[in-house]
């Protein structure tokens with residue numbers, strides 16, 4: 001059942017559409033227990049952002065950086081965020097499965113973070129594999145893919161994406177109210193000592 005107390009914004013920047021589909025899947029998963037709005041990232045007034053209790057922001061990775069609309073949204077979000085949680089996700093050509101690619105994805109996330117607001121403290125920044133197309137990729141990019149043994153194709157791991165969304169939903173679930181303990185029953189009266197007639 002949706003928890004109307006918690007409203008989440010899922011926003012993403014996508015050039016070819018694969019990141020937008022990841023955002024839609026995350027939103028669909030969160031909707032099982034939360035109120036969710038999903039939309040393309042971009043400039044938004046503070047009053048609009050203020051309506052949400054939590055944020056999930058993602059972007060396609062181009063040239064080791066987030067796309068401008070997602071960076072712009074984070075710039076606006078950082079000063080109004082306060083204690084509200086934010087999760088970030090990157091959809092990249094590197095599918096972070098296997099030791100080498102996982103390491104490369106971590107380097108890429110660290111590099112991306114350098115271009116995001118410094119004062120932002122995301123709960124997590126997760127990298128997912130995206131859709132790799134070789135047409136139009138410059139020579140250095142092809143070499144990079146070859147070194148990473150990354151093939152063309154759709155590398156989105158939907159199970160991992162859904163599981164990540166479930167973790168976010170769990171983190172946003174209100175803590176269960178402390179169990180109200182029933183008033184303690186009075187101690188039963190101790191048995192009265194019986195006098196035995198010595199006769």
Ligand SMILES: Cc1cc2nc3c(=O)[nH]c(=O)nc-3n(C[C@H](O)[C@H](O)[C@H](O)COP(=O)(O)O)c2cc1C
Pocket residue numbers: 013014015016017018019020060061062063064065091092093094108129130131132133
């Ligand atoms: C122009 C261009 C530059 C890219 N640069 C990178 C990059 O630096 N690192 C990376 O891992 N993937 C890179 N990619 C791959 C994309 O991140 C991947 O295809 C992603 O799924 C694109 O998301 P979108 O369909 O939402 O635009 C690049 C793709 C394009 C088209």
